[in-house]
Amino acid sequence: MEFKxxxxxxxxxxxxxxxxxxxxxxxxxxxxxxxxAHAVQVAFxxxxxx
Numbered sequence: 001m002e003f004k005x006x007x008x009x010x011x012x013x014x015x016x017x018x019x020x021x022x023x024x025x026x027x028x029x030x031x032x033x034x035x036x037a038h039a040v041q042v043a044f045x046x047x048x049x050x
Contacts, residue, residue, distance in 0.1 A: 001049050003041045014044040 003011065018040045022033055 001045055003045055006044060006048055010044055010048060014040050 018037055021036055
């Protein structure tokens with residue numbers, strides 16, 4: 001399963017979670033933000049495939 005296959009509500013929750021992580025954390029550079037985005041994506045896909 002890919003992230004784009006998740007239900008829309010799950011994608012919205014994942015994006016809100018990513019936003020919160022970026023806003024609250026010391027992530028101000030592109031590479032760490034991309035790593036965080038990937039980690040959130042993987043986590044949500046795993047949640048919905050198990």
